[in-house]
Amino acid sequence: MGSVGEVTPQQMHFSEPLPLKSGAVLPAYRLVYETYGTLNAQRSNAVLVCHALNASHHVAGTYAGQERSEGWWDNLVGPGKPLDTERFFVIGVNNPGSCFGSTGPTDTHPDTGRAWGADFPVVTVEDWVDAQARLLDALGIERLAAVIGGSLGGMQALSWTLRHPRRVRHCAAIATAPSLSAQNIAFNEVARRAIVTDPDFHGGHFYAHGVLPRRGLRVARMIGHITYLSDDAMEQKFGRELRAAEFGYSTQDIEFQIESYLRYQGDKFSEYFDANTYLLITRALDYFEPAREHGGDLARAFEAARGCGFLVVSFTTDWRFPPARSREIVKALVDNRIAVSYAEVAAPHGHDAFLLDDERYHRVVRAWFDRIET
């Protein structure tokens, strides 16, 4: 199994405004994307990879001259890997509203001439899917062999089969949910309040003030990170391990290794992630609920997806999107007599398991993709 090697992101500009679910429009916009493998002559081997909260179009491969620049799903995507780039033409795209190159809050608002900031329109999972569909139009891809995503990416993958069912043959939804629970929304809200109440946030227009609400972002990331790991994984990795040999009897200094780890994660994150993007993406998560337009009936929502084949994967220790949430998706599919395979992987890592290299997980994904005709 190899790597796709060095890759270069590409850009596509769209002058036709994108109508959004909220009723607003995104006037003109830019999408950044990467592709791996070769599109076949029939254009029938394209697989779209949808990204989660803090990831991007950089799914696989590395950037020239940059150490440790592997894409976020490099263990899954590549030649001979479960999503085999020798068979499939794989596309990773950065969603609008994000902060990795596609049009987002740090870009200039065409009317005001200053950064969009908090004025960037609220985007939803459905809006992202529509933007992705336009990219496929531009690339001349009428129908995807498959769409795949984990977590928030899994929601986009599901949404593809509901919004554009005739444009996608298969869907792999990994470690995801058909909507957020109250607890999920609660965690998002704490993260958002951390950002919004940072004095450097300036109502979302901090760019003009030459500051970044780093404190808020750090805390937001720390909270998020807790939900990505299982209790066991955290216990095993850190336990009650101390930084020093003895207690320092300080309320402010780092005493436990877990504190050190979370602060490190928060610091790192606050260096590269945009605060407005964090607000937008957590809101997109909150709003996702395909059953809503069908009287809360998820099975009715998935009537649209008939004809599409599914793979659903969950991880037993994932308490953010636990197996029960994936089973709701499976049930809605079974109720519609839709082809679905479901694997519930006993991985110890919690929600993060979808990004890790677990043989039981990867071999099912591989076997499922092997079945897909190109």
Add this chain to the structure above:
Amino acid sequence: MTTPHQLDVIAALVPQGARVLDLGCGTGQMLAHLQRTRGCSGYGVEIDDANVHACVRRGIEVIQLNLEEGLALFEDQSFDVVLQLETLQHLRNTERMLQETARVGRIGIVSFPNFAHWPNRLRVVTGRMPVTKALPYEWYDTPNIRVGTFADFEVLARKNGLRVTDSFGLHDGRVVRRWPNLRASVAVFRIERG
């Protein structure tokens, strides 16, 4: 259920083109056979990782579930046939599983090792638990936590208001219709509600 003949014997109980749910489907052999020979569709249910993988590889739709948790995923009468082949003996709540089978499927097809097969009876008479081809385990390491007989199942089915529409024994790949409780190592039942 591994010999081609045994697959055929069970398959013959399944209507052409039926929607089938195979509980404890293993590597998906039976469902693959039913899809190929009888134009059936449906899903397998399996708990084991390696079996789930094997099903996905051979193109059988499989849902990884622990049957002990019930069949909440499946609506009433949503399948033409629910198969429960060599599965019942591994489940703690046998009776509930049988009820669930009848709830979800129009027809239930159940097979399990028949403890009253004569060599087993002889073995018990000598004071030891049987170890045979159908019951290949020692008493202390058997995964068969529920052992019953052909005759026992008839009683359980009746108790739950289930109609036995066909039943026979299997032994060495042959169908045993005469004295199956004595002469067959495996019991096979087709049941329907009411």
